[in-house]
Amino acid sequence: MDKSPEHDLDQILSVGIDAVLLAVNIIMPAMDQSIQEEYKGKTNPVTKIDRDAEALIISEIKRHFPHHSILAEESGKDTNDSDVLWVIDPLDGTTNFVHGYPAFSVSIGVLIQGIPTIGIVAEMPNIKLYTAIKGQGAFMEGKPISVSRTKRLIDSLLVTGFGYEHGESWHKNMALFKSFTDKTQGVRRLGAASVDICHLASGKVDGYWEYDLSPWDSAAGIVIAEEAGASITRIDGKPYSIYDKQILISNGKLHNEMLNLISESL
Ligand code: IPD
Numbered sequence: 001m002d003k004s005p006e007h008d009l010d011q012i013l014s015v016g017i018d019a020v021l022l023a024v025n026i027i028m029p030a031m032d033q034s035i036q037e038e039y040k041g042k043t044n045p046v047t048k049i050d051r052d053a054e055a056l057i058i059s060e061i062k063r064h065f066p067h068h069s070i071l072a073e074e075s076g077k078d079t080n081d082s083d084v085l086w087v088i089d090p091l092d093g094t095t096n097f098v099h100g101y102p103a104f105s106v107s108i109g110v111l112i113q114g115i116p117t118i119g120i121v122a123e124m125p126n127i128k129l130y131t132a133i134k135g136q137g138a139f140m141e142g143k144p145i146s147v148s149r150t151k152r153l154i155d156s157l158l159v160t161g162f163g164y165e166h167g168e169s170w171h172k173n174m175a176l177f178k179s180f181t182d183k184t185q186g187v188r189r190l191g192a193a194s195v196d197i198c199h200l201a202s203g204k205v206d207g208y209w210e211y212d213l214s215p216w217d218s219a220a221g222i223v224i225a226e227e228a229g230a231s232i233t234r235i236d237g238k239p240y241s242i243y244d245k246q247i248l249i250s251n252g253k254l255h256n257e258m259l260n261l262i263s264e265s266l
């Protein structure tokens with residue numbers, strides 16, 4: 001890759017952090033106000049804050065990198081065809097945010113030539129900034145983080161999420177929720193995928209899976225998790241790409257045991 005300013009990883013990370021923090025600064029004050037919600041599906045909410053945060057993030061990125069490409073949850077893909085792609089979830093965990101439940105985030109991942117390379121997640125409302133550049137480690141508030149060392153499922157705490165659609169994969173996940181709850185110390189369901197992944201990266205949970213993700217839910221988290229030592233595949237064990245809907249992430253040590261229990265349970 002060339003060393004042009006367009007591909008300067010430190011500069012991209014720095015602009016990404018500024019964009020995330022601008023969004024945090026409009027999301028946090030809105031937490032206690034009554035939020036006007038609309039629905040993209042039966043139970044899939046979007047608020048003015050999601051859209052305002054996204055517009056702010058995009059304008060900050062465009063100010064520095066007008067030629068970079070952008071894929072954002074509320075406005076879709078722009079028309080640029082740069083090999084640098086910013087993948088933006090302006091507010092991950094909107095349902096939590098609307099209810100004042102304390103687990104939501106801003107999540108920005110950057111792919112370079114298709115490879116997830118930079119991840120930035122600001123967990124809210126108890127703000128924790130998670131960052132990573134591929135090959136350079138993962139950090140929370142500037143301090144290195146790593147996945148847990150738990151070796152056995154029976155000693156583990158897991159987390160999962162359920163998408164808004166209640167089709168076949170929702171039923172499969174209900175089955176997995178039951179099996180993993182039986183074989184571990186517990187399975188949490190927090191409601192913000194990027195936060196779940198950062199909790200895995202920082203050793204708070206030992207494994208995470210989900211069936212119905214979009215690229216913006218995972219693009220930042222997977223760089224942070226990988227740099228923290230996580231193993232990442234699809235739930236069926238195949239290699240994962242952010243364009244897959246299903247994902248399985250573990251601390252590495254539990255990956256085979258999780259895959260085995262998944263194939264026994266489905
Ligand atoms: C959702 C959250 C949730 C996950 C869903 C996502 P949104 O994102 O990350 O935890 O289970 O699959 O769609 O809609 O709040 O940005």
Ligand code: CA
Pocket residue numbers: 089091092093193216217
């Ligand atoms: Ca999301």
Ligand code: CA
Pocket residue numbers: 050073089090091092093094
């Ligand atoms: Ca969102």
